[in-house]
Amino acid sequence: DYLEKHPDDPEVRYTRYFLDHLETFAFYEDLKEILDSRGLSKDEMLKNGDWRELLSLVMREEGLGLVRLPKALIPFHRYSDHCRTPLEEHLVEAVAYTRSKKGRVRIHFTISPEHEQAFVRRLSAVRDRYETGSIRLTVETSFQRPETDTIAVNPDNEPFIDDEGKPVFRPGGHGALLVNLEELWGDLIFIKNIDNVVPDNQKETTIYYKKLIGGYLLTVQDRIFSWLKELDRGNIDPVFLEEITDFLKNELCITPPSKSGNALARYLFDRLNRPLRVCGMVRNEGEPGGGPFIVLHPDGTTSLQIVESAQVNMNDPEQKKSFEKSSHFNPVDLVCSMRDYQGRSFSLESFRDPDTGFISQKTHQGRALKALELPGLWNGSMAGWNTLFVEVPSETFKPVKTVNDLLRPEHRNTPE
Secondary structure (H helix, E strand, O other): OOHHOOOOOOHHHHHHHHHOOOOOOOOOHHHHHHHOHHHHHOHHHHOOHHHHHHHHHHHHOOOOHHOOOHHHHHEEEEEEEEEHHHHHHHHHHHHHHHHHOOEEEEEEEEOOOHHHHHHHHHHHHHHHHOOOOOEEEEEEEOOOOOHOOOOOEEEOOOOOOOOOOOOOEOOOOOOOHHHHHHHHOOOOOEEEEEOOOOOOOHHHHHHHHHHHHHHHHHHHHHHHHHHHHHHHHOOOOOHHHHHHHHHHHHHHOOOOOOOOOHHHHHHHHHOOOOOOEEEEEEEOOOOOOOOEEEOOOOOOOEEEEOOOOOHHEEEEEHHHHHHHHHOEEOOOOOEEEEOOOOOOOOOOOHOOOOHOOOOEEEEEOEEEEEEEEOOOOOOOHHHHOOOEEEOOOOHHHHOOOOOHHHOOHOOOOOOO
């Protein structure tokens, strides 16, 4: 038995931990029904070394089929009378901090076409549980556009041709969702990863800080809109322009060029009349990924940006040192405003930095390839936005990147 003969293998330890705690997972009840229907016992299977068959019943089509499910549809949390998937946890969160006065809740998921039917079935089965009283859910979905795929190349930068003689195209990364974001037509849009959810007994902090960053954005937006209207009316009073300049320097960390009068007013109008986002950031505790930085641009100006490790030249000792010493981490906790002071929607592609796309190394059919990824949604695709960073507690960032993350205390929900 491989599990018994190689106890120190990291994958064996991980698998053993998973199997030893099967009854803790929210999907165990469904697994037990399958085991009972076949006259099987989890304990007996483990005792007899039938762990491969047990894993197959968890992962494969003949059992729970978790291997084919997106995270949104995997049971994450157990409650006294039901289990919830991330899809449902996001519905609960949305009700808590995006509900209108009339009870309307609008929520959008980007999904893969192959999962659409399963997504719709799950939503139809559970929505009555969350549409209580005056609450009405408007749930929308969209796909990543095929036209945003990019052609892959081989190590010699020639088009990658697969075994069937066809060129290979790959998805362009989450930056390809910029068009999906623009088409939402929302006044205030919260962005969050699907797997960053917690059970109800730990939602209070998340909900509080979602409201906080949303309220902060609206407060700042009111100031910006009032300035834009004054600038639009031709106000170039030096004291007024200095007030805006101080805001750019001290709040947005933007260093304006040396201008005055009409030239300065035009610059300030252009700099303020952009999409606005407030980004929640958690303390850096060693998680892989990007973080908040002040970036120096080629023209000598600066701005606040979310910088991913792929954007940093790790061969440059100074850049590497700065990145590794970063105090905060980007948990993808954003609230965005995409309308101007006259209520018109911005064309988001106008504020994307095309130079922030990057090349990743992948394999296909056993051969190496290079894939071009578009500027990331919250870094390069929003590079020209006005940005504010807010520290939020680590309690608001509890992602599930591997199945055993569900065994962490923050994902345990003790039934009442």
